[in-house]
Amino acid sequence: MTSVSNRVDLTPKQLEHLKSLVSGGVSSSKSVLEQHGMDESAHLPILPSAVAMVSSTEEVSKVLAYCNQERIPVTPFGAGTSLEGNAIPLFGGLSLDLTNMNKILDVRPDDLTVRVQAGVRRMALNERLSREGLFFSVDPGADATIGGMASTGAAGTTSVRYGTMRENVLALTAVLADGTIIEAGRETRKLSAGYDITRLLVGSEGTLAVITEIALKLNGIPEKMAAAIVNFPTLSDGFQAATAIVRMGISIARCEFLDEVCIQNVNALDGLNLKVAPTLLFEFHGTPQGVEEEAKAVAEIAAEFHGSDFEWAADEGARRKLWQARHNAHWAAMAANPGMRTVSTDTAVPLSRLAEAVRVASEIFNASRFKFSILGHVADGNFHVSIVTDPEKPEDLVEVRKLTHQLTGRIIDMGGTCTGEHGIGSVKIEDLVKEVGENGVNVMRSIKRALDPNGILNPGKIFSN
């Protein structure tokens, strides 16, 4: 295997050739390179050698066939909202920008599906779908591209009810390293036809193929949606309440928690007046009476676990405001700390270990010199510690990495995972080995070698080549 393991800069001849393949242009201008050298994480930027703006699956195919022949590393790029450096071109080479591929190709209300190009953003998609009374459920905080969300295996606040990208991508078109165009999956709601290549590519962070089109499962907008907010004396009380609710088979649509620091931050950013206390947010989807009944049951269980100030946000304005605040938590942390960046951990544990896991995380970061806040998806056992770091001090990042590595080690020992929805990127490579073992990583590596023998696709991510 002749994998890419050193920085690659394109020759003028290579650049010229690539320009002949791509209608949207190939750029090496400083500002464009800079924009494609970073994501929403606190990772230090690494510039690609060039950026190609592709416009079609066929263009992606031509570019990859050429890059494979020339051993040029290719890192796909969407909205740049990844949180683990997933889109940062570690070895330079070509950043493949898919944001021009932003067409919603086929809305099929009667099939509850939509087919989109990889560069479509989730908010634009939902705006279009709302006209049909439909929605696409996966909602990470950022307005990411669907291609990026598929590649990262993204999830969001509604995953407890509607699933993550793994459950919502029905089919896709992708291009292999050698330029071969493949179709995976079908736009049916059930499928058992051979290996599940769709779900192999979802979450593969652009290391196996470049996803160019995606068919998604949609849901009808429920007749009634209502949210509720409850405070607890401790997060642990809140988690116990949430577990009891899930066990009862109440099908909550969202169940999130924010610690006191998060509440302070979102109050400041969004001009809200939420009580500063460990807080759970719930959402219910269904018929009007069903929603009311579920909310009542939840309020009762919350009270058993010392929940107080159960507040009902039944009207659409109040509901949206609450979730906007939750989605803004990441930016609220940055706004509260001007000039700083945040590192977000992404561990998940079996439900019963959540309180312990969050306690471990608090202990680790309380013993450090960093400011942090904790929030997460309670009913999924997935939480994020958002750690404030100074981009001017690279030693900050080194120290934070040590702490997060310490946390993921403890979480994996508890039966948890180092990543619930952000992916491995380049920093959690060792954590993945600890998590699935050398044998597990070797299986992944064999698949990588089988599909990308020259290792040109997003090298240095998920495992060292």
Place this chain on the structure above:
Amino acid sequence: MTSVSNRVDLTPKQLEHLKSLVSGGVSSSKSVLEQHGMDESAHLPILPSAVAMVSSTEEVSKVLAYCNQERIPVTPFGAGTSLEGNAIPLFGGLSLDLTNMNKILDVRPDDLTVRVQAGVRRMALNERLSREGLFFSVDPGADATIGGMASTGAAGTTSVRYGTMRENVLALTAVLADGTIIEAGRETRKLSAGYDITRLLVGSEGTLAVITEIALKLNGIPEKMAAAIVNFPTLSDGFQAATAIVRMGISIARCEFLDEVCIQNVNALDGLNLKVAPTLLFEFHGTPQGVEEEAKAVAEIAAEFHGSDFEWAADEGARRKLWQARHNAHWAAMAANPGMRTVSTDTAVPLSRLAEAVRVASEIFNASRFKFSILGHVADGNFHVSIVTDPEKPEDLVEVRKLTHQLTGRIIDMGGTCTGEHGIGSVKIEDLVKEVGENGVNVMRSIKRALDPNGILNPGKIFSN
């Protein structure tokens, strides 16, 4: 690649050696071989050369390492309830029987998970889980093993609400062809850590690895469950009603249809008195008022599409009886035709094409000399034509295969799949090529070669080696 492509019979020396590896014994007795040479399909039996009763992951590892070295084909075997010959050892060799691995290893009510050995059967599992107020949702008609259900990518009547095996297998232990034991996934409800090896193995029909342990997602038994039955003048009316219901965001737990022949058969087998008409069965899970409200909404929509005789089975006895009838449909078809076997098709289409797809199926089989009935999972767009064949007349099977191949061709042209939940087995290999294209199948083949270079695992399934 030195794949298995001819029948392999074990030498006395090989048999002796295998006996030294397996505590549960290795048998070559005629009755044992016969039992492992067939499944629930109408495929003609093919006997393995020997059957090994394995008791642990370590034993599976030793057996596979030896068989890989000796190039002995290995076909995993569970309850033998597959419907596409998935467990039939096409090239003889060893049938690896996992039914002794029937321990429920770890029920974790607070995590809503359970870990089981591959040979545990779904009904025994649910009996154990009911003590905790929990259930495992996937319910194919047969009392299959969890390992078999995972390998086939099985689904059932509740998949519309709770998903198929793909959504419910969280993690697994498996053994590669060379005996390497791997862990895939984690017992967390969300995971984005590297390639999704779990879902690659789910549905791989034992061709990539032998699954030995499985961690499953569980659900709390809902406070209220109620079923309803509605008749329609035509199936098409029923499908339109069902699509309208799904679009409204009503979260039905089950939505099934049976044609008139099915109703006649189950009436006869179960001593029921259901009206002989195209029939939809619904189930609702939730709070008492929520369920009532959903049922009311469904009744209204059904009436709009000419549904009649909406009958409510709110009490537990009536509800169970209704679903028992549905689950018995396969056996009811055989009971109505003594001495006969049935071939079951398994196509799925995008929701809006279901009426057309069922019409095409009816036309094809009405024009044939075979008796048949049609039933299916409306809200998943997945349906089965159950065709009655005479096992004494091999020419029957040849003719039926031609007809089913004709049907799958039409379905694939409609954007559908040749299999929603039964898998490819050995007969739908060409259909898979039509469905995902040569490039798509080649990706599967590359993965097969990377993980099982000698092609010993269940050769001749999914694709020709």
